[in-house]
Amino acid sequence: MPLVGESVARIDGVGKVCGRAQYVDDIFMRDLLYAKVFRSTIANGRVKRIDTGKAKALPGVEAVVTFEEVPGHPFPTAGHPYSTDPSHQDVADRNLLSGRIRLYGDEIAAVVAVDELTAEKALRLIEVEYEEYPPILTVSDALKEGAVEIHANTGNVIKKTGYELGDLAQAFNEADYILEDQFKTSVVQHCAMENHSAVAYVDAQDRVVVYTSTQIPHICRRVVGQALGIPWGRVRVVKPAVGGGFGSKQDVVVEPLAAFLATRVNGRPVKLELTREETFIATRTRHSMEYAFRSGVKKDGTLLARKAHIFSLNGGYASHGHSIGAKCSGTVRVQYKQKAVACEVSTLYTSMPAAGAMRGYGIPQVTFALECHMEDLARAIGMDPIAFRLKNFHDAGFVDPLSGVKAHTCGIKECIEKGKELIQWDKKKQRFRDQSGTKRRGVGMACFYYGTGTWPVGLELAGARIVLNQDGSIGLQIGATEIGQGSDTVFTQMAAETIGIPLDWVHVSSEQDTDISPFDTGAYASRQTYVSGWAVKKAAAEIKNKILERAQRMKDIPAPALDVTAGWVVYKQTGEKLLSLESIALDCYYNTAAAAPITADVSCNIHTNAFAYGCTFAAVEVDLATGKVDVLEIYNIHDSGKIINPGLAAAQVHGGVSMGIGYALYEQMLFDPKTGKPLNNNLLDYKLMTAADTPDIGVAFVETDDPTAPFGNKALGEPPAISPAPAIRNAILDATGVKINELPMTPQRLFEAFRQAGLVGQQGGRQHV
């Protein structure tokens, strides 16, 4: 009964469409109170005076808490596993509330009231006086002599790292051609459908309980414990259904404050739900980055030398700190082979919203720069950009010299072949050769590689528990979190296939509870199918063995002669049915002489990684007169190893590509350069892709079979968002000859570039084309 590899329907699909899934906002409790945060209206400065007297006096207000009343110790927020090595721990740079204002909307005080309206009224009664400093919004703002330090004694540098491999000077010397480029990527926001939201209370055993929309319940538990300064065991975090995360909920944003406020109102439940406006500025963003690339190549297209400088703007708090910047430097080193390579990355504090994890964890950023640069290099030496990439892309067997991770499988060549075929690359290249008029068409492509999970940098630990129910079905508990991506469904497939039962005999506990759910670090780094999949497979195999042992006991037939198929124990040789799983389960539960319910409670510590690969091919039409880009066709092709569920995998790709197109063309958080005030932190002014804006997306998979994975599978969740932007940029270049090196490629930016390139006149307009 093959189930892994089949496009089975989401186990929660119909239920979610029917409104049966329960999110944080579906949690109601007796005596529920509502919290609102009093936020700064300056981007950099400090509170000189705060007066909450009038707010406290408002009827219905249960508590007003300011930065002066929160624990004095700082805590970290990143959704990384804890490390016992202090040098590996996340940056602890924030308090629950702060009088030092580090971004517009920084959290100064909080109000708890009997309803939301009263809480909002109370916010307006709080009086505050600031001392204001100039906002720090750029690399030069942050690093210039005498810049105000966002956090004391940092020089506004969270961390700076670098490496040099090989003799860089010598390699550049050997080059026939050297190209230098600069790129910029923008601040964007995850815009998950569900904003950050948590309900916290103190339970009958004096423990702090937090229901929250999170990707990382077990990590959240630890951070809440750290933030409140209580033993972690006294914290319980529960994750109900989650309406999307994309990395924004791989950070512990609202939970510590909600928990702390609950302790300030005698343990009564407190709901802290951010508005969309708050989610934009007070959760996390994708880092904007600036890149300087210098590469040397031989005439034959051999890449010899590369040096990259990257600055990553992290906003007012460290969040994931330098991890994302450091990961970017890996792409410079790993994606293409080169004799010598050097990279230097700095992660800086600014007065912007804190940047953190976002689908791709820095790789969509650096890959934009890299794949634009590769395109330009190929053009510079007059080589076909695809051939140039293929010549230099690393192969199966490649070992990253720094991490030691080996590429066991590599399907990038097949991905590119498939992409070329799907978009009819050669035909279009031919057709688009000589164009005139306002509207120009072009094709472009870009490649990527992406690691699966975090080993060897991070801990990779996953757990699963399976219980055989009385009817022969199983209950499956995992620590891994369903956040909309379909993980519960693929774990169901894995468990059903491994044991030998129908799909609907698997009942997944979709709600993680840190008191109960097996430990798993959570949903990030496209790790769950790869890492947590091992735990599910191991637990399911253990259940199957125990079933066969019980069957042996019941029928006195050796377990090795038996197998499980379609919910029956059968003779392995003949397939003849021997015992239904229901009869075995009933015997396990109710045989008074020898009752022993069958369970498996396992944990897997994974010490492997696997590189996923892929590429995007895009065909665009550019209107020179308006700067508008239409994506006519787009294909996103992946080597993600064996595909567990092609239908769900395609859905992941659709979402990721849509996000990638938005990143390429529309999305950018804007800030007033004078004040640092966000200008478009809402879904009206922030141009998020909608279904109407999204072209048909072509999806294809090149299935390799990775030996390190539980089912041959590799990362898929994040990769679709990586390569669309550079592919579109390269298609625009193909159409217009103009290099756009900064995201997003808005009409304004394109129009200015076209004008500069002489494609349109100084006044713009069609007549000059």
Place this chain on the structure above:
Amino acid sequence: MPLVGESVARIDGVGKVCGRAQYVDDIFMRDLLYAKVFRSTIANGRVKRIDTGKAKALPGVEAVVTFEEVPGHPFPTAGHPYSTDPSHQDVADRNLLSGRIRLYGDEIAAVVAVDELTAEKALRLIEVEYEEYPPILTVSDALKEGAVEIHANTGNVIKKTGYELGDLAQAFNEADYILEDQFKTSVVQHCAMENHSAVAYVDAQDRVVVYTSTQIPHICRRVVGQALGIPWGRVRVVKPAVGGGFGSKQDVVVEPLAAFLATRVNGRPVKLELTREETFIATRTRHSMEYAFRSGVKKDGTLLARKAHIFSLNGGYASHGHSIGAKCSGTVRVQYKQKAVACEVSTLYTSMPAAGAMRGYGIPQVTFALECHMEDLARAIGMDPIAFRLKNFHDAGFVDPLSGVKAHTCGIKECIEKGKELIQWDKKKQRFRDQSGTKRRGVGMACFYYGTGTWPVGLELAGARIVLNQDGSIGLQIGATEIGQGSDTVFTQMAAETIGIPLDWVHVSSEQDTDISPFDTGAYASRQTYVSGWAVKKAAAEIKNKILERAQRMKDIPAPALDVTAGWVVYKQTGEKLLSLESIALDCYYNTAAAAPITADVSCNIHTNAFAYGCTFAAVEVDLATGKVDVLEIYNIHDSGKIINPGLAAAQVHGGVSMGIGYALYEQMLFDPKTGKPLNNNLLDYKLMTAADTPDIGVAFVETDDPTAPFGNKALGEPPAISPAPAIRNAILDATGVKINELPMTPQRLFEAFRQAGLVGQQGGRQHV
């Protein structure tokens, strides 16, 4: 660090007092609907016609369901583990709703509406026509020729069983004296503070979820599955905090209907909460029973022969069926030694509310009869009743010839000694010898024995899972249920002592969830500390071993040289601290090279039983003129083996004795003999004991150390309710010379008996005394 045996405070005490515990009534959900049941206003009959048209048309009504629309298959409700042996299965004699009316208030239809008021209005719009039969309220009603059968083809007999051991005729022949007695005990209700209540919905995976106030979540899951006719694995039952059960919630009463109704409103959550009036008639009661005892004794007090006939009136549905009657027959056989003994028990259907489990499971009933009878036998042969009991009570080493259960320990003699001493028996006997006047004082006592758990009749299976948290604390999951009795606290003591950690390092998951909680049959038969205690001890021992193994791995010191004390791994010989449990736990979770969180997931199938013993000593003052009885002093002494928590144990005794006094003197559900209509199904007319009515209760324990128990402990939850009623009856006898053989011993009943005995005149009044 001794923790077992200490009177530690309830772990949920402060939280419950502060209102932090969450009961079913604290569950609010989006789109919550409210169900109300349309109940019969006759006690025996059938529905000829029902019209729900007007109810359905009422705005706000989401569904009206009648008996014609529910599944046709019958299901059982008793809170017993399932049995794979059909002859051991509970009686399946009811549907979700019924057109055959078997008791006043039987469930005919149900309404689901947007609020309670609308649901109640809709009930009043349902029109029904009945065909009515005479109510069956007594043994003779049920068994008389031509009686209407409550359930077809039963003759109104659910089951009749009996045994005869030894040569009964011969034994009676040898007797010097033969006494025949008849007794009656009454219908009473549990009156837990929290009425029966459930919220059910269909989840995103199309599974039926029921939050309910139950003693037996895992059994409830099975019964809901049976009732709805769906695989049991598709049912999830969650038990939040429970406000008392006393056996009434060892039955599956509201859950199947709530679940079914949820499926009729597209899975929206449906709350079905009974009123107090409904709880009286539509949940469960204590069986009223009628007893005929015949015993033969020698002059020296040797008990030779006994024959008992017992009729148990079970109401309109079988619920626990014949189990309770059968258990009563055990007391006849086991409590006292006799050469020959026979007993016949019949459990009958009547038109009264269904009787089920209630604290003591039939033993308070039969023990009333037995201990009155023993008193009367002693008096008949002129022997001291205590000496008579002691002469005949079974001893340690006794083996029940039918069940095979052995009394490993027996502290009844010590209990009686302690009771005599506490009440100053001899002194009072002396003082009360010659009394005159209206008010007479007397002392009385009664003994009991009580098995612990259900082995060998029932399955005894318990599970526990423990997780070592990052801070060295543990999470403890048990399938056993806290229902107010303090089980979570004693399990905490057991786990903390076994591992070697402070008490507040144990975090109990008090909410059982059948998807997750280790399988355990639940709270009944005073089994949890005895049976589930083994699971906790086993899991805790496994955790301790794994901690020591990890310490060995970290420090290269052999585990056998180490121990755990107060949260530290220490050298066993010196007590010197080596590693904190926190440091070990952090290594288990976060050592990237060898992470492996420590957990234990165990199950115990117990094949032992242990007899608990005890007695009540009471001193009363009886007002002959009014029939009023004042309990002046009452002492309840127990051999419950080792006492895990003396403070909590005393609280159990207080509650049980209060219940026992109510049973003795006040409580009785009354029914109109013509119509079968309940006359006092509310807390105004039903005379439940209040704190003001309860005298000071003396508690003492005789601690034996039972070798079959995890900590030497035996049953304690139910025993306190057993012996107060016969002790008070015997004290009244001592005071007045009048034998009251029917419960409750109300002023009316006593006054009539006193008048019959010539203690008061035909007109009553003081002058005749």
